[in-house]
Amino acid sequence: MTDDLHPDLELASRALDEDTTVDERARVQASPELTDLVEALRHTREAVAEVPVPAASGRDAAIAAALSVFDELHAPAATPAAAASAGTPGASAGRVVSLFRRRAGWVMATAAAVLLVGVLGSLALNGSGSDDSTSGATETDQEILRAGADTAAPAAEDAAGATELTDAAPPSTISSIDSPAVAGIVVNDPAALLSLADELAPLAMTSAGGAETLPMTPTPDASLPDDGGVGGNTAGTVPKNRIDCPLAPDQVVFADILWQDIPAVGVRSTTTGVVQAVSYDCIVLVTVGP
């Protein structure tokens, strides 16, 4: 059926796709007939590639249907058992860590403690002042103290808590994680994920206390190449408090990432060195050996 096709059709087709050797390219360029054939295929390709835009209603309906299935599948994923069945790393350990909520709690406790120390210090220094100044300062400080106590109480209760971060949190560290829009580091291949883990996991490990104190989402570095590896582009945003997965005791989270367009966190085992990208719904997207 296709015997009457041009004998150099495959060469022309590969030339269109820029999949030719230097010699082949020269041969195509030297032949008007082949050049014409490449152009004909180019026009054909353009016609095929021009696809009618789908109706918005169809798009919305399809996405709604898929999200409905997603919700059905992942509604129970918050429980350890369900997450384990989804293949979550270290599920057998049964340690459920509300990672980012813990981070929030840690920040809140630290911020509240700093605030309390500052206020108490201020009170002590002002203790010998005049009544007027003392009363004025005390009134203000007591408001701060109450605010600090209100903030510290739930934070001290722990962590698991659903406390929201306030402006008191250190802006350069954990606060960025629970801010409404957080940049994820774009990682598209296993080697890049390993490299990122090598770079960031030691930093995480030196933060005393393991996973709960790891919390730093590195600021994307514009100096890094955007070559599909560990890059500096900040595509995508992530929701708040979005991960609640069981982790093994030796697993630490070292970064928020976008693994091939999927918002996720990078996790590394401190014993085996195995690195994984885990989506917010506790799905292991990729596992990379040390």
Next chain:
Amino acid sequence: MDQLLRRHYDRIHAVCRRITSNEADAADAAQEALIAVVRGLHRFDGRSAFGTWVYRVATNASLDELRRRRRRPLASVDADHRREHDDAARPTEPADPAAERPIDMVAERMATDAALAGLAEEFRVPVVLRDVADLDYAEIAEVLGIPIGTVKSRIARGRGMLAGALGRHGNRDGSPGRPTGAS
């Protein structure tokens, strides 16, 4: 997840549209593909690019839709096709901005649809994955489970037959080609 699906929907739909050659089947296949992506996300192992995996899912959904179509009475397929082309030509239809283009553009699109529909599946699918999904030869080989050499050959033959059917010379004598029959 919503963001992820929205990011990929249009290209999934485009692949489905070109493989199934009609809008109704494409919409069904694209929806099935999205659901399959959601269901199979935990099986995505990261060995291939996410886009490649998604197009594999979309391709399979489209081929499933074609198989279902074959089981339907032929008249309904013809009716679908006619309805689609009627819709494309109707100036007040808002779904497709291209419907407002000059009539020759619509005619060209119909010709492309017909040429693709007339191409055997084994040629149509690799051409669509290359020219619509923009996958490279290796990725297409991975999606279809065939050697790269076969991918190159099928794409070349598919393009040649399409060029012939569209009145562009892809044949030895420059005459319109002969599609190998509907899949």
